[in-house]
Amino acid sequence: MNLAIIGGGPGGYVAAIRASQLGADVTLIEKDAIGGTCLNVGCIPTKSLIHSADLYHAIIHEAASNGISVGEVSADFDAMQKRKAKIVKKLVSGVSGLMSANRITVVKGSAKFQSASLIKATTAEGSLEIPFDKAIIASGSVPSSLPIPGADLEGVVESTGALSLEAVPASMCVIGGGVIGVEMAHIYCRLGTKITIVEMLPDILMTQDAEVVAPLKKVLKADKTDILLETKVNRIEKAENGLTVHVTAPDGSESSVTAEKVLMCVGRRPATENLGLDEIGIATERRRILVDAHYRTSVESIYAIGDCIGGIMLAHVASAEGVCAAEHCMGLEPSLQMDIVPSCIYTSPELSGVGLTEKEALTRGLDIAVGVFPLMGNGKSLILGDTTGLVKYIADKNTHKILGLHMCGPNATELIVEGALAISKKATVEDILSVIHAHPTVGESLQEAAHSVFGNCFHMPPRR
Numbered sequence: 001m002n003l004a005i006i007g008g009g010p011g012g013y014v015a016a017i018r019a020s021q022l023g024a025d026v027t028l029i030e031k032d033a034i035g036g037t038c039l040n041v042g043c044i045p046t047k048s049l050i051h052s053a054d055l056y057h058a059i060i061h062e063a064a065s066n067g068i069s070v071g072e073v074s075a076d077f078d079a080m081q082k083r084k085a086k087i088v089k090k091l092v093s094g095v096s097g098l099m100s101a102n103r104i105t106v107v108k109g110s111a112k113f114q115s116a117s118l119i120k121a122t123t124a125e126g127s128l129e130i131p132f133d134k135a136i137i138a139s140g141s142v143p144s145s146l147p148i149p150g151a152d153l154e155g156v157v158e159s160t161g162a163l164s165l166e167a168v169p170a171s172m173c174v175i176g177g178g179v180i181g182v183e184m185a186h187i188y189c190r191l192g193t194k195i196t197i198v199e200m201l202p203d204i205l206m207t208q209d210a211e212v213v214a215p216l217k218k219v220l221k222a223d224k225t226d227i228l229l230e231t232k233v234n235r236i237e238k239a240e241n242g243l244t245v246h247v248t249a250p251d252g253s254e255s256s257v258t259a260e261k262v263l264m265c266v267g268r269r270p271a272t273e274n275l276g277l278d279e280i281g282i283a284t285e286r287r288r289i290l291v292d293a294h295y296r297t298s299v300e301s302i303y304a305i306g307d308c309i310g311g312i313m314l315a316h317v318a319s320a321e322g323v324c325a326a327e328h329c330m331g332l333e334p335s336l337q338m339d340i341v342p343s344c345i346y347t348s349p350e351l352s353g354v355g356l357t358e359k360e361a362l363t364r365g366l367d368i369a370v371g372v373f374p375l376m377g378n379g380k381s382l383i384l385g386d387t388t389g390l391v392k393y394i395a396d397k398n399t400h401k402i403l404g405l406h407m408c409g410p411n412a413t414e415l416i417v418e419g420a421l422a423i424s425k426k427a428t429v430e431d432i433l434s435v436i437h438a439h440p441t442v443g444e445s446l447q448e449a450a451h452s453v454f455g456n457c458f459h460m461p462p463r464r
């Protein structure tokens with residue numbers, strides 16, 4: 001089986017490894033660096049800068065209370081950027097090594113379909129014909145922009161630009177209070193940038209459970225981040241010391257935010273141009289490639305996975321879909337539980353969620369029971385110096401089946417796997433209670449939140 005894969009991000013390279021494990025001869029075509037957006041200009045570099053910014057903040061704000069004296073503390077942004085680049089380089093070379101170890105042929109070039117069994121790759125050396133029995137498109141996504149005057153002015157950056165700034169800006173207007181907006185706001189405000197987030201919806205991070213977003217908003221505000229909600233961006237103009245973003249407030253009044261940099265992060269769109277999709281009859285809808293339950297496109301020999309098919313644009317979703325598509329190509333019948341996708345936001349405190357939010361459950365008319373445990377009652381959170389958050393279980397009121405888990409607090413992004421496993425195994429609140437959770441851990445607050453569904457927490461006074 002000759003399998004061609006377009007795109008070497010976490011969707012494409014994982015699909016390539018899986019197909020190779022199952023015996024396929026795999027050729028992976030990537031026009032930039034292997035690792036895609038996630039490794040090069042997304043998840044990994046962002047989290048590296050978040051770690052540096054949080055460490056800087058912790059040294060300033062927590063060293064003394066932990067009995068540690070430090071001299072003058074300063075942030076060397078250039079060194080933070082170098083550390084980030086080193087981590088990216090190490091991971092990219094690790095993935096390249098995995099390609100060789102799995103006997104995957106990597107072609108550096110731009111791929112375009114010629115037919116349902118042939119790809120032409122344009123490389124630095126010329127063009128190359130790659131015949132295939134099956135192909136998987138994993139071409140990812142690119143940042144969206146707003147069609148407003150001034151969106152292309154110098155100083156307006158999207159996430160890639162925001163990750164490679166040469167210096168910490170004095171001020172930044174972040175357009176879009178989604179995941180990228182909030183994570184970038186977190187990095188730069190902790191390094192001293194005055195941040196203003198402009199969001200058109202009634203809240204930031206609208207896909208998360210509102211109750212776990214609230215503590216993070218408090219922290220952002222304590223870090224002097226301004227959040228303008230239900231605010232419409234009209235245009236961006238050059239100003240003397242940067243850029244002015246003209247907005248309309250919820251009451252209809254016009255105002256403006258002037259900042260050194262403007263970060264545009266209003267979502268991403270599938271990267272499906274110049275692949276020759278129309279020419280060979282692959283159906284798309286508003287740029288996203290349409291697929292069936294097995295990730296097959298309208299051309300039977302060609303599959304598509306990850307951000308290029310729209311839906312939940314997350315690296316771990318792309319990898320899971322890549323495994324499914326590779327296995328189906330190789331004659332297996334894999335299945336994916338696409339309603340159980342953990343989402344993680346790497347701020348401090350961290351946010352995570354899986355399954356239904358309280359609002360989603362109520363909108364569906366479900367009869368639910370909710371258990372909430374505030375981390376102020378959790379010893380390990382107190383030790384870690386972060387008790388602002390909470391853990392929240394959503395369960396079916398009658399069967400006690402777990403429907404959702406949402407968290408804000410230390411290690412929330414690591415702990416969410418308990419909720420994912422619980423929902424996937426159709427566990428009940430009693431199942432969570434029957435498992436001994438280690439002490440002292442932040443994790444034991446998950447069991448406390450489960451107790452709270454029945455109003456029986458151990459480390460909170462009884463509810464009256």
Ligand code: NAI
Pocket residue numbers: 043146175176177178179180181183198199200201204205206231232233265266267268312313314343344345346
């Ligand atoms: P997003 O979809 O998370 O958020 C975009 C935000 O922009 C929304 O809140 C939206 O209401 C707002 N918006 C849209 N138009 C606007 C306008 N005209 N004025 C003001 N606000 C406006 O998209 P984002 O943050 O750009 O992230 C892109 C993708 O990358 C997402 O799919 C996200 O899940 C993924 N990502 C995931 C991360 C993680 O899992 N930790 C980290 C970074 C990105």
